[in-house]
Amino acid sequence: MLNRRNVLAAFAAAAIGLQGFGMSAAPASAQDIIDASLRLKWLTQAQFAGFYVALEKGYYKEEGINLTINPGGPNLLTENLVATGADTFGLSGGTDSVFAARDKGMPVVCIGVSHQQTPFVFVSHKDGSVQKVEDFKDRKITTWFTGANHVLSAMLSKVGVDPKSADIQPQQVSVTPFVDKQIDVVTATRYNELYVINQRVGKDNLNLFVPEDSGVSFPRDTLIVSEQTATEKPELVERFLRASVKGWKEAFANEKEAIDIIMKIAPTLDRAQQEFMLKEVKTLMVAGKASTDGLFTIDKAAVGSANDLLAQYGVISKPVDLDKAFNSSFIDKIPAEEKRL
Amino acid sequence: MSGIKASAASLPVFSTGRVYAAIKPILWLTLGLAVIEATVVLFEIRPYYLPRPSAIAANIVATPGAYISGLWRTVLETALGFVAGSVFGVAIAIVFHRWTLLRELFFPLFVVSQTIPVIAFGAVVVLWFGNTLFAKAVISFYISFLPVTVNTLLGFNSVDPRQVQLMRSFGAKDGQILRRIYLPAALPQLFVALKLASSLALVGAIVGEWFGDTTGLGVLLLQAMYNENVVGIWATIVVSACLGMGLYSLVALAERRIVFWGNEQ
């Protein structure tokens, strides 16, 4: 382990000079181990593989953090738990929930964005009546009323369809109504629902409508800390990010082992589905600005457009102060070479 | 008498009648499952509505560790919550019975407290009680105590006041009257409530596990629900049903023993 660290440090130093060297050398003294916890947005699954890999391989320990990973659940709001100090770090819903939290005065700061692109798409049957976004008019559509509905509204507005003209209903846990053709368009995350729909309808029988194609972007899966942690323990935040990035790179470099680690914790999961999930998550995490700047990069342009979108639809009372809500100083301290795949 | 019964049962006696009595429920269960299996296969019922029982069994057998550790965790939470809820439920009933003012001030609030869906307050529960087994037991306790209080009070009300007056005239103290008259009178109703409370406590433990946990039947259920793993949902339902029935049987057994003992006095 130690050898690899040193090799890595040497490599980083050679690549970016003294600054990088000093950075990598700093946390090597691990005499004072700090207890911290990471609250996920959902139950253990491959969507969070990198964190579990980092934990399993002792990357957090190496950085002097004794990390506990707490899964999420329905109606458990990560922002809330981080704001109150119940958890140190959080992998929260996304830019939407960070904005909503800031809008309500919660002292949370985003320190990294995981999914650089909108992680969900809208899906219709190829042999159905919806072939392009314009066709959404008067059709039955289900979506999540937690942000996805606004993405949908924005997509429709861009092609001149009044969002009110579509029959938009809240989406339940199951995609069965879509599979049974009771509804025309369903919302699906690329890493989860889409897998189930592919399995049951067949990949080739589906039309996918990607928000980015309509010029709408909604980055999700945001890493957050409380303002207090950000100001009082900046080095803890840095070390956490460094170990997490390392864990994710390891997970993508050795996917089989990463899935093994996940399956050990949650044995009832479907392995094939988890493998699919990790591949899709990888695509989302290295998309856009992350392809050059590396994992967890905060793309201020994409985040800003989501900010404007939510303000436009009245989800937040006014656009949030971006620089206060999104602090990229921590993730930027890690050289891009270390963060890139 | 029960001691004799127990020791007789533990003796290796192979009377055919006794063996039949023991395996009769298993026979019926097997038959029932076979009928369901045949129905599903014959009528080609989609697994999304009803999977074959053998598929459900195969699912459990494939990852027994997950179900066993989940079951054990949920058992602990439920047991803690149930015991605490029952004791507190009876204690509050005694307090409310003794002090009418307290009952009239706070009983409505107790009812109100039960109308709050704990699931809306996941964050608050984690905030107050952390990510511990104890937090789940608290929820289990919270949703199981009111039926116990309500039924115990009902049982107290069924006591004939003249009987109480009689005992008091003989110089009996409050504690004695409680033990001799009120508690025995409340036992039948109390056990009705305890049977309910046992299943409510299980609900509490399972819902409690929805607030971010790694093991437990509630976690398995959520995972299966959101991955649309219908076989997994059914597998968890079956395990929960076994647990629920086990708890219910325990309470029913206690009822038979204790109500019998109560009547004897």
Added chain:
Amino acid sequence: MMVSMNSETSRQIARGIAGALLLAAIWELSARGLKLPAYVLPSVSSILSGMVSDAGNLFAAAQFTAAEALAGYAVGCLIGMAAAVLITMIPAARAVVLPLATAINSVPVVAYSPLVLLWFGMGMASKIVMVAIAVSFTIFLSTIAGLDRVDRRSVDLIRSFGASRLAVLWRLRLPTALPLIIAGMRVSTVRSVLVAIVTEMLGAYGGLGWVIYQAVLQIDFVKVWAAIIVASAISLAFFGAISFIERRYVFWK
């Protein structure tokens, strides 16, 4: 007699209100005194003003939830009582129905919710079914306990006069069982509203559970509490109504 009953009732109501006010005062004081942020505990006054400003929405949601809870409650009570009467009338059925009903009930109601949502959709039907499942067993157990309370000797006596099973049921068993049945019905009122709300949270087109779910995700805790208070008010009214019937018609006997 009637007068004393009324004065007792009004005293109970007064004390109930006093208890609620006491709690509200402690709540308001601790929320303000400790300067708790809204996501920990909003003050009562902010919740009340939130309720007023959002009254239209909340009222519509309350109607929705109340309709689901009432319908499910009615269905559940009927099923529970019918099943209990049935297995009392046909003792042979008891051995089959009782374990089955116990098994079904011992599964946490929430576990059925994905299946029920799958089968009955996201509309009111799925909530009514969920409430009915939850309520029917409570009523079933209470009714069985009540019907079994009858003194065996009384049954034998009446039957020796040639009374049919049905007559025994109607004349003897049901009146004896009534207090326990109503007690079960009283406990179930609260459960019915709760189950409707929890099911709405998992998937619905409206209702208080839906409002709560949305508000949690939008980090609007004042709205969460406002919806909770409306839900409590419905449950309490429901509970009060059944208690009233109980006092009027059961103990009056």
